[in-house]
Amino acid sequence: MRPYVHGYDNIESGRLRDQADTLADLLHHDSVYPPGAHILEAGCGVGAQTIHLAGRNPHAVITSVDISADSLAQAQSAIDARGIRNVTFQQADLLHLPFETQRFDHVFVCFVLEHLPDPAQALRALLPMLKPGGTITAIEGDHGSAFFHPESEAAHKAIRALVELQRSAGGNADIGRELYPLLVHAGFDAVHVSPRMVYVDGSRPELLDGFTRRTFTAMIEGVREPAIKAGLMAPEDFDAGVRDLYRTAGADGVFCYTFFKGTGLKPGSSGAAPERSRP
């Protein structure tokens, strides 16, 4: 089975950009750093979060790295299309970053840890990149946080199929809830995690469409073939699950999903001004 990884797939790229637009305020309203700050975005993928990070920090100096040259090319196009000029892209492995230590004031890592076999190792590799007193911000979803009305066993099974595919590719789609212990054990101080729930009901049509249908359910629907090929679900069961997820976006439906945003400080006396960047 081809490992399923968000963002390394043309079909996925459009979905990830839709998701980023819908969720930008929820996740990034407080992703704000002091002017002149040097920010490392670790694992920028196709630039879905880069455009929000750069848009909210026009006077910061942003270095965005990813291991995939294809993704970086798409990310470059995305920022060029928006006239953003304060981002430099560089191909690099998170675990072997080609930067001198203590180069950055802030590290930003969004929807990346979920794909790594050892997220704790990645966080430990990011710590030396920061100046003492610099901050890390990590954002992750958690598919186990999803619940909805009407209730559906098939829908939960379809979600678990995606979680299993991501696990078999070395990732963890339930990682959001673990940000606090991960950041603490990696050696960050003053760790603070805030949950960001997307709550969708019939009074919020932009989220019914932008999140429940086009982001979450489309993501589940996107793993139909690999889930069936891997024997995780029978086609008719998977299809029933997807149908039930779409039903939660009806007038009487409700859908809940929680993202987590964690921040921490690199121990040592502060050379940065971290206050504005901490939610």
Place this chain on the structure above:
Amino acid sequence: MRPYVHGYDNIESGRLRDQADTLADLLHHDSVYPPGAHILEAGCGVGAQTIHLAGRNPHAVITSVDISADSLAQAQSAIDARGIRNVTFQQADLLHLPFETQRFDHVFVCFVLEHLPDPAQALRALLPMLKPGGTITAIEGDHGSAFFHPESEAAHKAIRALVELQRSAGGNADIGRELYPLLVHAGFDAVHVSPRMVYVDGSRPELLDGFTRRTFTAMIEGVREPAIKAGLMAPEDFDAGVRDLYRTAGADGVFCYTFFKGTGLKPGSSGAAPERSRP
């Protein structure tokens, strides 16, 4: 099997009061009504929420009803002990309230709908009690919203055992997510639901103790005997589930639970001033 119902049990009463104190700010910081408002608290139980409602609205006129004379006696003691004087208790059935129509400016119903076989019927019975333009506020938990780290199948099964017991007693412990469609279908206008997540990690010791251990896990532990008697779980499995729930309150643990607060307006021109009471 004796139906399990929160609040009609001496052992439960202390737990419910602890829960109310820990959660009061999260749930009630915006349970604020204009001075002089006439408020009906429908289903006050032992007064766990009454003390917060009255404490935040010292110049409102509160009528609190419950079907149980025993609970009402405890509720009266609770408000007397705090010197609260603006609450009148009255024994009544929610479905047959002994009040003239349009008597109240606001209706407040907290942790009650979860116990009713037909919550929609109860909401329809409350609507005539309100003046046109008056508001309803409904607050409920949702046990299906619980997720945690470390993950545990046994813990989820123990939670589902409580949900099954409550279902067999005619209730619905997953009702929080349904507040929006319930309020809309009962005939309220401008329905707005806000989720209130309790997020607990090692940096929040007051919640580790006050919520994860003494509120949620204690509640699950409290149904050990009926869950085993009903054949829902073997004793060793139930005990493993409870042990795993306590483990989520360890230094590396994380626990998430979501309450829902819904508000709505009775259609018609306003005689009340609902702005301050709507979150």
